Amino acid sequence: MTSQLPPALSEIVEDFQALEERERLQLLLEFSKGLPALPERLQDHPELLEQVVECQSPLFLTIEGEGRGEDARIGLFFQAPPEAPTTRGFAGVLHEGLNGLSASAILAVPDDMPELLGLTRAVSPLRMRGMTAMLGRIKRKVAAYVAQTTAPSAS
Template sequence: MTISPVLPPTLAEIVSDFQELEERDRLTLLLEFSRTLPALPERLSNHPELLEQVLECQSPLFLTVEAEKTDDGEVMRLFFQAPPEAPTTRGFASVLFEGLDGLTAEEILAVPDDMPEQLGLTRAISPLRMRGMSAMLGRVKRKVASGVRPPA
């Protein structure tokens, strides 16, 4: 499997890390990612109505995207919430967080929709879980395309 040339550098490195492993070890790496998903900031954790549920995920997963102005322009900030007892879902969210957080809208929108399949997990986890990760990426891209604004 090849890595798409459109992937941003950090996401391409993550995909490469997965592809370099034996298939049985890829799930272990995904579970390691699940432990690095940052908690929501207080302003979001106290206001669940600001998050959107990704219904395609087997476990409850909520996300939002915010724009942040920087000296170099505007970047997107991603926020995910998934329960600790859903390590696969948390792992997927963490991969997307680490690979996309802080990128521009254009960089995120250029990520191919098949990026989740590039991780090489299609035989290690169920098709429903793969559909959930694809839905997470799709939801992030839709939110970015809709014109995300900085938080009030």
């Protein structure tokens, strides 16, 4: 199943799968600590971020594309409070596994990818739904970017 994932994300999933359940939560915490802060250009502009309301903790995200269509390189940006390690951890997984990839590579990630981390028994179903929603929101924003940059311009 990890063969359907981009290489960096596949490696992360394999790292999770190689661990015992309680160690997976520790790894998620490590990803939480590694989530980069928003760049200055986004910090004072909350209107540029979209809240993932399905997450139990406040999580906001946005994307930026460089290039056009499915070949565009996509940057991912997240904001989540430090007291939300599960939410931040999954955002960290997505950031490390998907940031800078092509739009087509991100859109090809299976919607059930969060389940591949092996956390379904370690975290609540509500948190798993938030993780799935986070990935879905990213994919929706990427699809909108692709559509916007491939649409014929009105002259």
